[in-house]
Amino acid sequence: MGMKKEGLKLFENGKRIDGRAYDELRPIKMEVGVLKRADGSCYLEWGGNKVLAAVYGPRECLPRHTQDPLKARINYRYNMAPFSTDERVRPGPSRRSIEISKLSKEALEHVIFTEYFPKTSIDIFVEILQADAGTRCAGLTAASLALADAGIPMKSLITACAAGKIDGKVVLDLGKLEDNFGEADLPIAYMPRTKELVYLQMDGDLTKDEFKEALRLALKGCDEIYRIQRDALKKAYEGEVNGR
Amino acid sequence: MVDENEIVWLVKKDAVADMIKNGKRSDGRKAYEYRPIEIITDYVKRAxxxxxxxxxxxxxxVGxxxxxxxxxxxxxxxxxxxTNAELVPLASPVFQPGPPNENAIELARVVDRGIRESKMIDFEKLCITEGEEVWNVLIDIHVLDFDGNLIDAATLAAVKALWTAKMPRYEDGKVIYEDKKDSLPVSKKPVACTFARFGNVSILDxxxxxxKSMDGKITITTTDDGKICAVQKSGITKISVPELENLIDVALEKGNEIRKTYLG
Incomplete structure (x- = not known):
């Protein structure tokens, strides 16, 4: 965010650098149940992002002193593969990934019925295999589907998407160049059922009106992604429901 | 490490939340009122x-x-x-020595984001020779006594410290700390406003x-020109779009008040 590159036009003649309109998402693909050992899993492609999410649990929470007698403990690990970006990512948690993991965990903790599974842990692992801007949203969207695939009871699915500002124009779903050289980024996640936000971050430089517009666009993006999420679940479970 | 007050917080949790949902706060403050603020600059002469x-x-x-x-x-x-934050053990019975945990990291990153994204520091003016030597600005947040709302207090102190800082001289590949004169190339004054959430009710500071009783919190950092430069939701809370837009209005207004009174 905020870097400068002379002569780089991110928004020209109503089109963005990758040819998208201001309110257009990158292509998104999702599939659940892709990992054999995990209780629930999801593979997601979003533009150039490739993300794998796995859920283990509810299972005994170890070490024992971390158990909560009243509810399940949610663990969320957002991890970037070392080869996922141009410059190699040093393995292990970074300050950035610790923050993303914390906020994503809190977003999911809001929708999971944790009180149904006291003393257990529900462990969510998100691996970013290939990164192309918007990985926290891609990870959270995939994690939510993996939880559904694992049969964890939830109040709602969570759908995440970002909006931002490039060359003074508010746009949906920033790509890599737009993320590096844009002016603002607003990643959100919400519960499509109640239309309430459970993940919210923003950095950059937005007026109040631009903020409202970005929020509106991000929610519109979320609605589209929610449809793709439901289709992915239907595709995996339709057969089961129909007795096949 | 156990805080013996933890059980007291737990017992009081519902009472505190109920009170706030009924428009009252235990210390008598209004919903959008800060506690008294006192700032002393140039506290550490070596910094x-x-x-x-x-x-x-x-x-x-903050140094x-x-x-x-x-x-x-x-x-x-x-x-x-x-930007780095240390939750040193003298500040609370639950703080432990060791590398920063996720709370310390989040604190440092939210303060950092407010300062960085407001563009209050002109980083190009901190270049000595392109591609070779530049000034590094290191902000260290040292929490001494933890009684809530670290983000707003740390941001305010960090901005104040940046505005009053004097740069050392740089000569023949050496930083001369004994000779500090020029101010930092700073312009704006970002202010963070943190709202605690109780159900759908929000209170400032x-x-x-x-x-200990809230569901979660939302921090909105604003700048002098009426812009929003950083937002962060933390904890297990949710918010609707109209509520969020209302909090942005409050943050813009309160931010201006704080700027006028403490950063003027």
Missing amino acids: EGSAYIKLGNTQIL VKMDVGQPYSDSPNMGTLI PSLEEE
């Missing part, structure tokens, strides 16, 4: 800039140090900013008692 802040009973000391190093490869003509 390039420093500010001690007392917000209610929360006490924080700004500077040194010379290599720029990042993607911004060869810009100085750098590193939560005390520790309120933080």
Whole structure:
């Protein structure tokens, strides 16, 4: 965010650098149940992002002193593969990934019925295999589907998407160049059922009106992604429901 | 490490939340009212800039140090900013020595984002020779007494410390800390406003008692020109779009008040 590159036009003649309109998402693909050992899993492609999410649990929470007698403990690990970006990512948690993991965990903790599974842990692992801007949203969207695939009871699915500002124009779903050289980024996640936000971050430089517009666009993006999420679940479970 | 007050917080949790949902706060404040603020600048003479802040009973000391190093490869003509927060064990029975945990990291990153994204520091002016030598600005947040709302207090103190900091001289490849004269190339004054959430009710500047009872919190950092430069939701809370837009209005208004009174 905020870097400068002379002569780089991110928004020209109503089109963005990758040819998208201001309110257009990158292509998104999702599939659940892709990992054999995990209780629930999801593979997601979003533009150039490739993300794998796995859920283990509810299972005994170890070490024992971390158990909560009243509810399940949610663990969320957002991890970037070392080869996922141009410059190699040093393995292990970074300050950035610790923050993303914390906020994503809190977003999911809001929708999971944790009180149904006291003393257990529900462990969510998100691996970013290939990164192309918007990985926290891609990870959270995939994690939510993996939880559904694992049969964890939830109040709602969570759908995440970002909006931002490039060359003074508010746009949906920033790509890599737009993320590096844009002016603002607003990643959100919400519960499509109640239309309430459970993940919210923003950095950059937005007026109040631009903020409202970005929020509106991000929610519109979320609605589209929610449809793709439901289709992915239907595709995996339709057969089961129909007795096949 | 156990805080023996933990059980007291738990017992009081519902009472505190109920009170707030009924429009009252245990210390008598209004919903959008800060606790008394006291700031002392140049608290540590060895630091390039420093500010001690007392917000209610929360006490924080922020120091700004500077040194010379290599720029990042993607911004060869810009100085750098590193923000670090230490929750030192003397500030609370639950703080432990050791590397920063996720709360300390989040605190440092939210303060950092407010300062960085407001563009208050002109990093290009901190370049000595392009691609080789630039000034590094290092902000260290030292929490001394933890009574809630660290983000707002730390941001305010850090901005104050940056505004009052004096740069050391750089000569023949050496930083001369004994000779500090020039101010930092700073312009704006970002202010963070943190709202604690109780169901759908929000209050400004939560005390520790309120933080122990809240669902979560939302921080909105604004700048002098009426812009929003950073937002962060933390904890297990949700918010609707109209509520969020309302909080942005409050943050813009309160931000201006704080700026006028303490950063004027």
